[in-house]
Amino acid sequence: IRAMSGSPAVSLKEKEGTPKGSMGSLISTDPPKGTRDFPPEDMRLRTWLFNNFREVSRLFSFEEVDFPLVESEELYTRKAGEEIVGQLYNFEDKGGRKVALRPELTPSLARLVLQKGRAQSYPLKWFAIGQCWRYERMTRGRRREHYQWNMDIIGVPGVEAEAELLSAIVTFFTKLGITSNDVGIKVSNRKVLQAVLEKFNIPVDSFPAVCVIVDKLEKLPREEIEGELDKAGVPSNAVEGILKALSLKSFDDLEALIGAQSGAVAELKQLFALAEGYGIQDWLHFDASVVRGLAYYTGTVFEGFDKDKKLRAICGGGRYDRLLSTYGGQDTPACGFGFGDAVIVELLKEKKLLPVLPHVVDDVVMALEDSLRVPAAGVAARLRSKGRVVELVIEKGKKMKWVFKHCDTLKAKRLVLLGSTEWDQGKVNVKDLDAREQTLKTVDELIEST
Numbered sequence: 001i002r003a004m005s006g007s008p009a010v011s012l013k014e015k016e017g018t019p020k021g022s023m024g025s026l027i028s029t030d031p032p033k034g035t036r037d038f039p040p041e042d043m044r045l046r047t048w049l050f051n052n053f054r055e056v057s058r059l060f061s062f063e064e065v066d067f068p069l070v071e072s073e074e075l076y077t078r079k080a081g082e083e084i085v086g087q088l089y090n091f092e093d094k095g096g097r098k099v100a101l102r103p104e105l106t107p108s109l110a111r112l113v114l115q116k117g118r119a120q121s122y123p124l125k126w127f128a129i130g131q132c133w134r135y136e137r138m139t140r141g142r143r144r145e146h147y148q149w150n151m152d153i154i155g156v157p158g159v160e161a162e163a164e165l166l167s168a169i170v171t172f173f174t175k176l177g178i179t180s181n182d183v184g185i186k187v188s189n190r191k192v193l194q195a196v197l198e199k200f201n202i203p204v205d206s207f208p209a210v211c212v213i214v215d216k217l218e219k220l221p222r223e224e225i226e227g228e229l230d231k232a233g234v235p236s237n238a239v240e241g242i243l244k245a246l247s248l249k250s251f252d253d254l255e256a257l258i259g260a261q262s263g264a265v266a267e268l269k270q271l272f273a274l275a276e277g278y279g280i281q282d283w284l285h286f287d288a289s290v291v292r293g294l295a296y297y298t299g300t301v302f303e304g305f306d307k308d309k310k311l312r313a314i315c316g317g318g319r320y321d322r323l324l325s326t327y328g329g330q331d332t333p334a335c336g337f338g339f340g341d342a343v344i345v346e347l348l349k350e351k352k353l354l355p356v357l358p359h360v361v362d363d364v365v366m367a368l369e370d371s372l373r374v375p376a377a378g379v380a381a382r383l384r385s386k387g388r389v390v391e392l393v394i395e396k397g398k399k400m401k402w403v404f405k406h407c408d409t410l411k412a413k414r415l416v417l418l419g420s421t422e423w424d425q426g427k428v429n430v431k432d433l434d435a436r437e438q439t440l441k442t443v444d445e446l447i448e449s450t
């Protein structure tokens with residue numbers, strides 16, 4: 001798009017050496033800061049990844065749903081100090097509505113569940129793949145958008161739901177060639193922290209904020225965490241208890257701290273027993289330090305991590321039994337996960353598991369003279385109606401050397417040439433590029449042989 005010369009509509013970055021088109025200087029061709037374009041090769045990888053997301057969701061009998069990218073800001077105005085809320089990509093629209101580009105998909109899913117109400121037969125097993133946004137002021141150079149795959153189960157109070165979700169995640173990793181030597185899933189339960197806060201008589205409504213704070217334990221210095229806990233109303237003697245609880249390594253330690261009758265222990269034991277049934281136990285690791293950074297989790301929490309510890313969390317999720325009631329709806333048990341499109345690609349690169357995805361066609365069709373372009377279009381149309389991927393050469397003046405190179409790039413299986421000598425006999429020249437044979441065929445014979 002060339003900015004009109006004279007008074008440009010867009011702010012032009014007049015850099016010397018900016019190529020000058022006929023109408024004026026070039027606008028920036030970069031996408032907005034923190035966002036990506038998907039040119040063909042990158043789009044093929046994204047499509048491949050999303051097709052795997054969809055295939056696993058299908059195997060687990062989940063149904064696809066979708067929602068608008070823009071949502072009312074009130075869906076995300078949680079007060080627990082979450083980073084994702086602090087970086088809301090929000091604005092006021094021309095109708096004065098306070099809206100935001102969604103930073104995650106779960107609130108939209110909860111809204112849709114509430115909208116559909118009990119008209120749905122529970123449990124609901126829904127999945128979505130959607131772009132999520134954040135606005136980071138600091139030029140940390142981090143991305144401002146990514147795509148997330150979400151799977152959610154609504155209406156199942158037991159950990160059978162979490163077990164299904166964990167099995168789906170493992171199925172996905174396995175499908176891509178990732179093993180339990182490469183990746184693990186840390187599993188814990190926020191009821192551990194809840195029990196500790198109760199022991200120190202810390203008010204229940206500070207629970208979400210405390211979770212958001214302690215989720216940063218491995219990212220911020222200890223004194224900063226303690227300062228934030230203090231501001232959240234956690235007495236200093238409780239801090240020790242909290243940190244101790246988060247460092248526990250076994251169910252026995254857990255029972256010793258919060259008692260064998262605690263919900264957390266029972267749920268975790270049952271979840272790990274179910275995992276044995278799925279055969280995914282090698283992937284799961286109890287780790288009390290996992291809390292996740294979203295305020296609304298209430299029970300099981302989990303996150304996928306790479307065992308080389310080079311990358312950020314690959315995916316994450318948990319149980320959020322109170323989210324629907326915070327939106328004024330009926331309390332409904334729910335759990336789900338989010339799986340981003342960025343870290344997984346870094347992991348596949350690390351493990352040399354990135355697929356090679358050339359742009360592949362079946363047949364290349366070319367008229368050797370302009371006078372044969374019309375019949376060539378007919379040949380292409382008939383091949384396409386048989387489901388063949390056809391690249392019809394529509395450029396002018398291409399020679400044989402060029403078209404063979406083009407077939408090689410496209411990994412074409414056949415080259416169909418229309419030349420007047422053969423065409424006068426009603427034939428086309430069919431080159432089988434794999435078998436390196438060529439035959440003259442009528443178009444009918446060509447179509448039949450496809």
Ligand SMILES: CC(=O)Nc1cnc2ccccc2c1
Pocket residue numbers: 084103104132133134143144145146340342343
């Ligand atoms: C690695 C990466 O791209 N993370 C990322 C990128 N964009 C986001 C946008 C919204 C919420 C979380 C996000 C997370």
